[in-house]
Amino acid sequence: MSYPDSGSMTIPADPPQERKTAGLSITALVLGVLGFLVITIPISIIIGIVAMVKKTQKLKVLAVIGIVLSILWIVAYGAIIAGGVNLFNNKIANADVKVGDCIGQDKDTGLVTKVTCGQGDVGKVYAIPVLPEGDFPGSTQVQKAAEKACLSASGKPADESTISYVSPSEALWKLGHREVFCAAKTK
Incomplete structure (x- = not known):
């Protein structure tokens, strides 16, 4: 049995959806954890900001954590440097007494x-x-x-x-x- 040809009918497909990934967010987090390697600090901050701005990123909280960790590394390095300068200045003060x-x-x-x-x-x-x-x-x-x-x-x-x-x-x-x-x- 055959059906009458009613013409071809196309059903519009949904527009392609962009896949949400967490790659940049995870990268920012990992680099933030590895902040003791100094060079990873600015990279983590940049990638974290990009991940937060990108609409296709999920788990943006990981990017925020990566940025916060990087900032904490900056503060820690600043404290270490300031402590070293203070120690150096006091050693000179010892010699001046x-x-x-x-x-x-x-x-x-x-x-x-x-x-x-x-x-x-x-x-x-x-x-x-x-x-x-x-x-x-x-x-x-x-x-x-x-x-x-x-x-x-x-x-x-x-x-x-x-x-x-x-x-x-x-x-x-x-x-x-x-x-x-x-x-x-x-x-």
Whole structure:
């Protein structure tokens, strides 16, 4: 049996749909995680922005996370650089301290800095003996040697209420600092 030919009829197809992918978003996230490789930071930010703008990207939150991670890496590197500059400046300050200066001690680094007398100072420097070269003998030995050097330099019997000293930490010792800052407390 045959059907009458009613002509050919075409049904319009749906317009082609763009496939949504997450490739750029995932790439931005991975590069953000790998921010310790410095070069990945700007690439992650650029790819993340492109992924957020592109309409065909899904999981845009991954791109945002990648950008945030990259920004956190920038902040971390900035802090590391600022800390290094601060350490370098304080090392120079150690070298600038001389007899007669009032000193303070940074609680975090142990480095000595010049301060205004009477304002949170350790005391007024009366001697700066240098401990002998060699491997770090341990904190107790360094403190004993520093105390002995400061007491002999003061020419007075020990009076812990008026004489103090700042001895080098192991980290400073490894950097070549052997100076002991002997100070008399200011009134």
